[in-house]
Amino acid sequence: MSTAPKKFRVYVDGQEGTTGLRIHEMLAARPDLELLRISPELRKDDAERARLLNAADVAFLCLPDEASRAAAKMITNPDTCLIDASTAHRTDPSWVYGLPELAPGQREALRTAKRIANPGCHATAFILLMRPLVDAGLVAVDANVTATSITGYSGGGKKMIEQYQGWHARQMDGERQVDAALSAPRPYALGLAHKHIPEMKTCSKLTRAPVFMPIVGNFYKGLAVSIPFHLNQFAADTDAAKVHATLAERYAGEPFVNVMPLSDPAVIAEGSFDVQACNDTQRADLFVFAGAGQVLLMARIDNLGKGASGAAVQTMNLHLGLPETLSLQD
Ligand SMILES: NC(=O)C1=CN([C@@H]2O[C@H](COP(=O)(O)OP(=O)(O)OC[C@H]3O[C@@H](n4cnc5c(N)ncnc54)[C@H](OP(=O)(O)O)[C@@H]3O)[C@@H](O)[C@H]2O)C=CC1
Numbered sequence: 001m002s003t004a005p006k007k008f009r010v011y012v013d014g015q016e017g018t019t020g021l022r023i024h025e026m027l028a029a030r031p032d033l034e035l036l037r038i039s040p041e042l043r044k045d046d047a048e049r050a051r052l053l054n055a056a057d058v059a060f061l062c063l064p065d066e067a068s069r070a071a072a073k074m075i076t077n078p079d080t081c082l083i084d085a086s087t088a089h090r091t092d093p094s095w096v097y098g099l100p101e102l103a104p105g106q107r108e109a110l111r112t113a114k115r116i117a118n119p120g121c122h123a124t125a126f127i128l129l130m131r132p133l134v135d136a137g138l139v140a141v142d143a144n145v146t147a148t149s150i151t152g153y154s155g156g157g158k159k160m161i162e163q164y165q166g167w168h169a170r171q172m173d174g175e176r177q178v179d180a181a182l183s184a185p186r187p188y189a190l191g192l193a194h195k196h197i198p199e200m201k202t203c204s205k206l207t208r209a210p211v212f213m214p215i216v217g218n219f220y221k222g223l224a225v226s227i228p229f230h231l232n233q234f235a236a237d238t239d240a241a242k243v244h245a246t247l248a249e250r251y252a253g254e255p256f257v258n259v260m261p262l263s264d265p266a267v268i269a270e271g272s273f274d275v276q277a278c279n280d281t282q283r284a285d286l287f288v289f290a291g292a293g294q295v296l297l298m299a300r301i302d303n304l305g306k307g308a309s310g311a312a313v314q315t316m317n318l319h320l321g322l323p324e325t326l327s328l329q330d
């Protein structure tokens with residue numbers, strides 16, 4: 001008598017939010033998973049949430065930080081693996097950082113971990129560029145690093161999506177002046193304390209926090225982090241080609257991280273950079289642009305893909321011993 005293969009049970013706490021909805025969409029057609037759903041009227045009922053969290057093999061927390069901390073405390077089943085999309089646990093040493101490409105050994109840690117912190121979107125792009133250069137000694141651990149990031153507004157969750165889309169709708173109705181500031185890119189986190197800075201620093205093995213300025217623009221999704229360097233900020237005898245070769249060697253064989261050609265001729269010919277070109281994929285495209293005595297590093301992702309829901313799904317696949325690429329578009 002044949003028995004049906006075991007389905008892994010998966011629950012998303014915050015299933016109606018931006019990140020949670022996208023995880024559901026990505027997993028809906030998977031025959032190897034049983035998606036546990038909470039009744040909409042019970043979605044903030046702690047007893048029902050605790051029941052489902054403890055019934056799951058993998059539970060995603062797609063909640064604000066405080067709610068994530070509270071949800072993590074509801075787990076009594078030692079077999080439930082939590083993947084937390086919030087910022088709450090990303091530099092907590094008892095949680096494992098959910099970036100399989102972080103360093104050799106990270107995948108093994110994610111296979112056995114029961115508490116996994118999904119990385120922030122800006123942080124993912126920053127760390128993918130910086131960590132290999134610090135590991136190789138090209139960038140000193142105490143380097144003064146600065147970075148900017150341009151991102152679509154979906155990174156701000158339901159509230160920011162409603163702000164932009166409400167404005168779009170009002171514009172269609174002929175209202176042109178109110179909220180016109182939303183039409184242009186808007187630098188933010190100007191207190192220089194963006195919530196991703198601790199994980200950027202810790203996971204890149206830097207001892208000084210980078211100066212980081214994100215910019216949100218009038219487009220739904222897509223994100224690119226830029227990190228400028230003068231050559232004299234690197235170790236002696238480092239040039240753009242060495243930086244490029246270090247990244248290329250580090251990510252050789254990675255299914256989702258592409259190191260693009262040095263000073264990518266296609267981008268240079270185009271004359272500008274397309275921040276949205278990784279949208280609807282799990283790809284992270286890394287770029288090294290060379291100038292006279294200068295290097296500009298850039299990393300591009302879909303903030304809802306490799307920057308959020310896609311990252312959580314990749315880590316779930318890895319944790320469950322499944323092919324990492326399941327449900328994900330390269
Ligand atoms: N958007 C993005 O690109 C990314 C977001 N994240 C992180 O993921 C988490 C979720 O973000 P996002 O999806 O954007 O947020 P949203 O605001 O889009 O959704 C949050 C969801 O959490 C629910 N919720 C809030 N409080 C509770 C609670 N106490 N109990 C149960 N459910 C609750 C909300 O329900 P309701 O609407 O009914 O209040 C909502 O459905 C955040 O921590 C965010 O920082 C991480 C990476 C990227």
Ligand SMILES: CC(=O)N[C@@H](CCC(=O)OP(=O)(O)O)C(=O)O
Pocket residue numbers: 085086087119120121122151152153154155156157160195196214216303307308
């Ligand atoms: C446009 C916008 O506001 N983006 C969010 C980042 C979203 C994200 O990936 O970060 P978390 O996972 O930490 O929520 C921000 O900068 O706070």
